[in-house]
Amino acid sequence: MAKRLQIAIDCAEPERLADFWAEALGYAVEDPPSGASSWAEFSRSVGDGAEAWCAAADPDGLGPRLLFHRVPEPKRGKNRLHLDVRIGAAERAAIEAETARLVARGARQVHTIEDESGCFAVLQDPEGNEFCVC
Numbered sequence: 001m002a003k004r005l006q007i008a009i010d011c012a013e014p015e016r017l018a019d020f021w022a023e024a025l026g027y028a029v030e031d032p033p034s035g036a037s038s039w040a041e042f043s044r045s046v047g048d049g050a051e052a053w054c055a056a057a058d059p060d061g062l063g064p065r066l067l068f069h070r071v072p073e074p075k076r077g078k079n080r081l082h083l084d085v086r087i088g089a090a091e092r093a094a095i096e097a098e099t100a101r102l103v104a105r106g107a108r109q110v111h112t113i114e115d116e117s118g119c120f121a122v123l124q125d126p127e128g129n130e131f132c133v134c
Contacts, residue, residue, distance in 0.1 A: 005064040007083075010075075011127050013037065014054035014068035020126050021066055022056040022106050024085060030055040030065075043070075075128050083131040089134065090118030098133050099123060 011017045018029045036042035041053035043054055052070040059061075087098050099121045103109055107127040113120055120134035 006067055007064050008067045008069060009129070010071040011129075012074065013127070014052065014069065014070050016050045017068045017125065017127060018054040018056045018066070020106050021068075024102055024107075024125075025056075025058070025063065027056040027063070027066070028059050030057050062114050070101075079130045082129070085131060085133045087133060090120075095119045095121050095133055102133065 009017065015029075021027065022029050032039045032042045036045060039054045046053075054068045055065060056068075057065045085098070085102075087094060089095075092112070095112065098109075099109055099112070101125060107123045108128075110122040110124060110130070113122070118134070120132050122130060122132055124130055
């Protein structure tokens with residue numbers, strides 16, 4: 001039986017990153033766990049201080065849940081794992097349009113590559129985590 005996947009992302013600002021990725025993927029920021037009125041309240045209840053957790057999920061339940069967790073250390077170096085935001089079109093114009101949309105929401109464009117396999121753009125989310133639009 002296949003397992004469900006959750007992607008845990010260490011970060012400095014969980015709510016900010018959850019908002020960015022929810023917008024990028026068409027996800028929704030999840031309500032806090034039952035019994036908590038906010039993610040900050042939940043974080044305090046488990047002893048992690050205010051706003052240490054936040055999550056975003058596919059409203060259709062198809063994609064993996066993203067769980068954002070505050071950590072004290074900053075990101076260093078290149079990611080060993082990255083996300084590909086697949087838009088279903090490898091044409092340069094479509095890649096550039098989606099890249100522009102994400103940059104307007106806080107991403108930073110690193111570069112765009114076009115070769116025999118198609119076109120993709122390398123970006124960084126608001127905390128510098130690399131991802132691709134392809």
